[in-house]
Amino acid sequence: MSTTRTIDVSPGAGDPGRARPGPARAPRPPKRTWRQALRRDWQLYSLAILPLLFFLVFRYLPMIGNVIAFRKFQPGGSVLGEEWVGLRYVKMFLNDPSFWQVFTNTVVIGVLTLLFCFPTPIVLALLINELRGRRIKRFVQSVSYLPHFLSMVVVAGLVMEMLSVDGPVNQLLRAMGNDPVAFLQEASWFRTIYVSSEMWQTVGWGTIIYLAALTTIDEQLYEAARIDGASRWRQVWHVTLPGIRPTAVTLLILNIGTFMAVGFEKILLLYNPLTYPTADVISTYLYRMGIVSNSFSYAAAIGLFEAVIGLTLVLSANQISRRTVGTSLW
């Protein structure tokens, strides 16, 4: 998000992190050698050591660890596997019918989530923005993003209780003279349940950024629009929406990037063998393959495939948006 402005390494005027008082205001040469930089800023660099170690060990080592996708791993053996097997595991999942099922499920759930959970915060933000009275505005906001602060376990628990045979949804069905439905046991219901609970959980939180973006729109634009005789709808269309477009595009790119990694935790909590046909996604499948059945190499190959698709999606979404809308993450 804040990667757009990271390239300026120009020597700033103030440079307070320095221990040694020097010619602070003198125009500095644009480039410093590493030696000078280290001598000057060694204290700053020292602060970065532990965090760098963190990134190295817990973020980059696992990336390297993915080589086991191309090596045969044996429990108890070398961490990086025993021998090279090339694309064997990749071929294996490409020929695995279960893989294609979970791939389809991932794409379907991903598309549905994007379709429903991306635009709703924009709509909700616009609606909240139309409320008058700060109090009521605050109240609606506070309530709407409350679910964001719940543990996924609690969310799953709430979903299960709401949809249980004695739960409110079935009470309603019964009151209307229908038979109760065991929602969580039926594959045909899973996607609806997943997407609606996702909306319930995320829509309010999603509005925060849009509401912030709305406050930055210049009031004069509205005035100008009104003078030109624009109705409220036209004001929304010609001023408000363009005003939040950069924010929306940024979030859309980010959403597309996480598209493949659809709600792993939630699905893991909510699904069961009965709903596998629609609920099982790549990440849950690789969890079962890898952790539960100990096929580390196979699961790592699937995981790597997923991550590469994710990265490709972000990069292309970013590229496309830069070309077409002029907004990009970097």
Next chain:
Amino acid sequence: MTVDRTRGYRVFRAVNAVILTGVVIVTLYPFVNIVARSLSDEFAIRAGKVNLVPVGFTFRTYEFVAADPTFWTNYRNTVVYTVVATAIAMFMTTCYAYVLSKKHLKGRTFLIGIAVFTMFFSGGLIPNYILISSLGFKDSIWAIVLPNAISVFNLLVMKAFFEGLPAELEEAAAIDGMSTYGVLLRIVLPLSKAVLATMVLFYAVSFWNSWFAAFLYMSQSDLFPVTVYLRNLIAGATTGTSVGADATDMTVATNIKAVTMVLTVIPILVVYPFVQRYFVKGVMLGAVKG
């Protein structure tokens, strides 16, 4: 904004009010329902009678859950994990964010890139699992506390905040001979209470709520956080109770689940009204800085 008195606008306002009321009700209903269930008689729940008000009001289930020693051990674990993890995360994030906020620093772009790249590409579940296992972190607090010590999002929010601080203050302190560490501790941090509070809350909530790491790496039930306790309840994997006659029952009474959920959420609900505007500020800080 001038008030439009057109009829269309009045209709819109009415519709808007209805929609937003609907949103509020839909959001709050599950909470109210779960509290009602936690205070209700199990049979009333099974009969589908419990909605917004407890039926057969009783605190018995609370007493029942509270009598389970595993519940308390797990609850205490959650508190310990949250405190330790938040402390470590704050230390790491603050240090790195401060370094990144120094625009003159050679190699800064690289240091930022290292962090940001991990937002888009990660090693994945299996390599992480192997790593944590081979580091010997299984069944220890480190498996929960270390691998999530820096959230890149929080890092960027903090970096943005530090960049916005007046450079002159730090400069003056540096000229007076204060070291970088001194500047950070005595000038920057006291000026950053707002963002520090926000970050503590962000981290604390996320650690309080986390369950998967513990679920993955902890095999002994006395090491579980309360979220895993709850997960086992709702998954029906265990009865979750080691006392009482129902302990042999394979399905957990719905009121027990409700009580556990309420107890898990209560700390968050208690701090929520006080802290939510910090949260909002924090998110906006991250967003507006773009």
